[in-house]
Structures are given as structure tokens and as C-alpha cells.
Amino acid sequence: MDFLSQIDWFLILTSLAKTVGLLGIVLTLVSYTVYAERRVSALMQDRLGPNRTGFPITLLGAKKDFSPFLGGLGQPIADAVKLLLKEDFTPAHVRKFYYWLAPGLGIAAVVVGLAVIPFGSSIAGVPMVIANVDIGPLFIFAISSLGVYGIVLAGWSSNSKYPFLGSIRSTSQMISYELSLGLSVVPLFLILGKLNLVEIIQHQVANGWLLLPGLTAASPRLPTFTEFLLWIPVFISFIIFTTAMFAETNRLPFDLPEAETELVGGYHTEYSSMKFALFFLGEYAAMILGSALIVVLFLGGWSVPWIPDGSSGILWGLVNIGVFFAKVSAFLIFFIFVRWTLPRFRYDQLMSLGWIWFFEIALVNIFLTAGIVALRQ
């Protein structure tokens, strides 16, 4: 039992606590994103959406159910209970092993990707990131590309034409947008010179958010001329990255893999109950991961002007976490707004946008950034 003395129990326990905490926050955020999606889409279409389900505290002996704010906040809980209790039906014509494997793969890729996201500064000296690796964005790109296996296996093992078409579309779409996704952030790394997400945020705390240069945590100021010049490629890469993220997470206007009007339900047509819910969960968790990555790379992560980081006290550490998830939520709302505004792209439009426009613009953007960096520094 000699090796036990070498194990860093403090690291293991804090990592476990952070993992459980982050998963809890993300899963709650997922269920309330679904609620927000339904509610916002309804309001945009002059309907009301789910506004009745409250928290059933009458079961605990209270007089009335608790239904705060706009109402319907208990809806995600009801949905979860429904999905868990539904019959888990496996059609006879599927490849059982891969059919069962696919939903797990779909969500696992996303959840693993969350590990490198710094979701706060630090609490009592413990950094608020589960794995502080030096290749953060690369890790996320690599892992989230694996998510396509879940979709491909789901479509293939379902042994049915619509899921199969959906999964084929998904593959080609993800491959085309992965390129522009990866290339669009290369300018950031040229500017920053590092790939560690924690250090990228520290840089933004000191020098201002990449998208809003000069907005430093200590004393916001106007950007210098060099910062303004560098802002141009950063803005271009922000646009490309955000759009590619929409395509990567299969959201409208790029939701071809599950185009309801053409493909019934897309790759998850043959799935029901909790296996379907896992796909759903994976899709929304991917949205959260994407938003978190955009917030970390472009919008300063947990930093806000005049708010100190976790070294000034536990309270400030918690505030930083709150700020981070507030920014992520704002971006999720933007995702929802766009989904209910734009019509779906045609397949050839999608491909030409990915291969002819974004890929080339991202490439040119890299040279532009390299030129500015070489001239001004």
C-alpha cells in the first residue's frame, strides 16, 4: 500500500467536487434552455408556451403549487419524469449493440469536452477548471468531432432510410464546418501565443476582452491603435466561429440532420424515451459547450470590469462563476433567437457557405492577422 501515500487526495476530491458541481449546473442549464426554447419560440409566434406547470409543493403539504415568474418553471422536471418513465422501445430491425451505444457516445463527447472549460476564477485557491490542460481548444475540437460518431451510428444502426439520410447529412456538415471552426480561431492563437484556456482568460483580464479590446478588469480604457487593428481579424473570426458553431451543433439555420419537414425526425427517428432524451441532452449540452468556448475565447470568460477574481475572497469566486454562466446563458438566448428567426439553408447553400466562403475567409484571416502581428509587434 505504498502507492497510496503518493496520491494527491486533495486534488482528487476537489476535482470530483468540481465535476459533480459542473455537471449539475450544466444539466440544469440544459433543461432550462429547453424551457426557454419553448417559451421564447412561443412568445415570438404570439403564443404563450408552457406557462402552467409549477413546482408541486402541494405534495409536501403546502396549500398552493409554487409557480414563480412567468410560470411553467416546473416544466423541465415534468419533462424529465415523463422521459424517464416512458417505455424504452427497441425496434426489431435495429443493430442492437450500436443502437444502444449511439446515444451514449453522443452525450459523452460533449460532457468530456466540458472538462477543460474554466468556468470560474478560483475558490479558496482551487482553480475552477476540472482539467487545466495546455491544449484546451484543440482538446475540445478533437473530442466534439467524436460526437459525430454518435449520430452516424444512430443513423446506421436504426436500419431505416430517414435516420440514415440524416446521419449522412450530419457527417458531411460536421466535417465541412469543423475546418472553418478550427481555422477561424488560429488568429487568436497568433495574437495570444498560447492555447491554455485559463491563461487566455488571464490575458483578457489584463488586456481587455478580445472582442472588446481595452475592457480590462481593473480599469477599462479605449483600445490602442494596435489593439484596434487586431480587433478586425478577431471580429471576422468571431463571426465565422459563431456560425460554424451553429452548424456544428446542428442548430437552425443548419439543422439539416434533423430536418423535420424532410426526414421525419432525422437520425433519432427510431429512438424513444430516455435514449431519445440523451440525444436531446447531448445537443443542448453541445450548445452550452459551444457558447462556453465562445465566451472563454472572445468575451473574457468569467471577467467583468471592476469585479475582482477569486483571490479576493470566496464570495468573489462565486460571483465569477455566476458571471460566466450569465454570459453563457445570454449566448444561449441568442442561439434560440436565431433558431426561431431564420429559415433552413438548402443543402448546396450550406456546403458552399462552408467550403467556398468560410474556409477561404478563415484562411485569409490568418494571413491578415500574421501580417498585423508581424508589423506592429
Next chain:
Amino acid sequence: MAYTVPRPKLTFAEKIYLPTVFAGLKITVGHLVRMLRGKTKVIMQYPEEKWDAHMPAHYRGAPTLVSDEHGRTRCVACQLCEFICPPRAIKITPGEIPSDNANAKVEKQPAEFDIDMVRCIYCGMCEEVCPEQAIFLRKDYAIVGTSRKEMVHNKAKLIELGGIRTGLVHKWNEKK
């Protein structure tokens, strides 16, 4: 002959698409804000508000057996409604009216009268065919039950739903 669909001329802003995204967002978010400020009048909140007041006079709800102002259930068990009913929802068992009854000259009345509301299609043909003005479609639309048996309206239920209807022709009254 082939017909060429004229394509709209797009401006530069429309061609690069990004500004149109925000134009679209302006519309949808505008609707969202108007809803949140309560400026848009939406649909009725059903269980709390009902549309009974707005219902037209010719509304076809649940078929019922009506009584006249003399308190007589008007059905004479001729079974015409049973024969015409397209989904065969009506089942009538005819019975005699005893000779010591005040309405003895009518001779027959239904002993049982069942309408299966699971089958009923609210077409109103029973009302149309009835020679006695005995069956009318009333405005009840929320007909619920937890079993098929509960959804069958028997004679007592039909008479209760029908209530008293005035202004009908009294062809069984004594001749003046």
C-alpha cells in the same frame, strides 16, 4: 412552354446575408417584446375562460332528449334516429306507455335510450330526422369520462342534459 421564374434582384446587404439576419431578428424580437409587455392579445386561456358566450346559435354539441313545458319527454321511440345515425351511436329499446298514464294516447316511449358519445360525430342528423322534435343538439362540448362505459349517455342523463324546451309543436294535445 417553359416558364422562367423571375428571380428577385438582391441588394448587396441581402447578398452577404448577415445584415438580413439582424433584420429578421428585429421582427421576431419585436414580437417577443410586444408579447412580454402584454400588447398582443392572444388566445383564450381555456379552462379559466370559456368561449360559451361566443358560441353561434347553430352550434352542434351533445345530442340530448328534450322535454316540453308540460313535462313530457317527447321521444316516442320510433327509432328513426337510430336508423339514420351514421356511426350507429344510438341504441333504443322501445317500451309501452301504460294505459292509465295521462299520455297513454302516445302509446310508446323509449324504455332505454343510449347514445355512445365515443362514437357520436355530432353530425346532427338525429335532430334533423326526428318527427317529434324530441332530440336536439345542445351546446355541451366538453364530454369526458374515464371509461367507455362512462361515455355512454343513458336515458336519464340525456333527459337531464336536454332540459325543458319551449315553443315546440304540440301534436299530441287534445283537439280543440
